[in-house]
Amino acid sequence: xxxxxxxxxxxxxxxxxxxxxxxxxxxxxxxxxxxxxxxxxxxxxxxxxxxxxxxxxxxxxxxxxxxxxxxxxxxxxxxxxxxxxxxxxxxxxxxxxxxxxxxxxxxxxxxxxxxxxxxxxxxxxxxxxxxxxxxxxxxxxxxxxxxxxxxxxxxxxxxxxxxxxxxxxxxxxxxxxxxxxxxxxxxxxxxxxxxxxxxxxxxxxxxxxxxxxxxxxxxxxxxxxxxxxxxxxxxxxxxxxxxxxxxxxxxxxxxxxxxxxxxxxxxxxxxxxxxxxxxxxxxxxxxxxxxxxxxx
Numbered sequence: 001x002x003x004x005x006x007x008x009x010x011x012x013x014x015x016x017x018x019x020x021x022x023x024x025x026x027x028x029x030x031x032x033x034x035x036x037x038x039x040x041x042x043x044x045x046x047x048x049x050x051x052x053x054x055x056x057x058x059x060x061x062x063x064x065x066x067x068x069x070x071x072x073x074x075x076x077x078x079x080x081x082x083x084x085x086x087x088x089x090x091x092x093x094x095x096x097x098x099x100x101x102x103x104x105x106x107x108x109x110x111x112x113x114x115x116x117x118x119x120x121x122x123x124x125x126x127x128x129x130x131x132x133x134x135x136x137x138x139x140x141x142x143x144x145x146x147x148x149x150x151x152x153x154x155x156x157x158x159x160x161x162x163x164x165x166x167x168x169x170x171x172x173x174x175x176x177x178x179x180x181x182x183x184x185x186x187x188x189x190x191x192x193x194x195x196x197x198x199x200x201x202x203x204x205x206x207x208x209x210x211x212x213x214x215x216x217x218x219x220x221x222x223x224x225x226x227x228x229x230x231x232x233x234x235x236x237x238x239x240x241x242x243x244x245x246x247x248x249x250x251x252x253x254x255x256x257x258x259x260x261x262x263x264x265x266x267x268x269x270x271x272x273x274x275x276x277x278x279x280x281x282x283x284x285x286x287x288x289x290x291x292x293x294x295x296x
Contacts, residue, residue, distance in 0.1 A: 074104030
């Protein structure tokens with residue numbers, strides 16, 4: 001199992017020096033991948049949760065690719081309807097080339113209605129648009145010419161970078177089965193994942209006659225001195241023993257990658273970068289055996 005760091009590419013504290021510090025520290029500690037989130041038009045609904053400045057993920061990842069050597073670099077998640085698929089296909093193929101085949105394409109359909117309006121994209125059609133765009137992007141990655149458009153350079157990783165499909169709705173699960181190499185649920189409870197999410201994913205895969213995509217969740221990282229209530233906490237929250245138990249549970253469910261996210265979803269509750277990095281350091285030193293891709 002590989003473990004990764006969700007780098008916070010937004011908010012007043014974020015800037016080039018902070019992004020560099022996160023990436024270099026993650027790699028030096030032995031984490032296997034880093035990821036950035038995505039918004040294009042920071043409307044009020046986005047600003048309330050993910051305030052500016054918001055560093056564009058593809059540009060930032062290309063820059064981080066030149067700073068790092070080994071970590072995989074990805075999006076958690078890029079909103080498919082926001083960019084023309086031919087542009088996204090070219091950007092991501094170039095990014096995979098420039099990083100030496102280290103790119104992971106995490107995708108989603110989006111949630112911020114006002115952001116869709118600002119971009120002139122129909123919010124109610126975001127699911128259908130996402131499916132269509134993802135199909136076009138994957139086609140561009142593996143073919144030299146698509147609908148009269150030359151697509152090169154191709155991605156470095158063949159046949160293409162791994163596609164992680166985010167979301168927990170029925171349509172998102174179906175999208176993961178049809179187009180994804182992995183399902184990337186975000187901030188989900190263990191019981192739901194075990195009893196509902198993963199079984200439903202397998203059912204859809206069986207119906208489609210396909211192999212179920214890999215399980216690569218994003219969970220919180222909030223280390224506390226005192227145990228948190230098991231009935232109310234989310235995976236990744238609590239003492240180191242509780243977090244260890246969460247990772248063991250995810251391993252039993254077949255998780256291949258686990259992404260840790262220190263952001264609590266509220267601008268006023270954000271910790272300093274130093275505090276967040278300290279949690280990742282403690283996790284690496286006391287819970288994770290990153291070299292062996294397992295627990296200590």
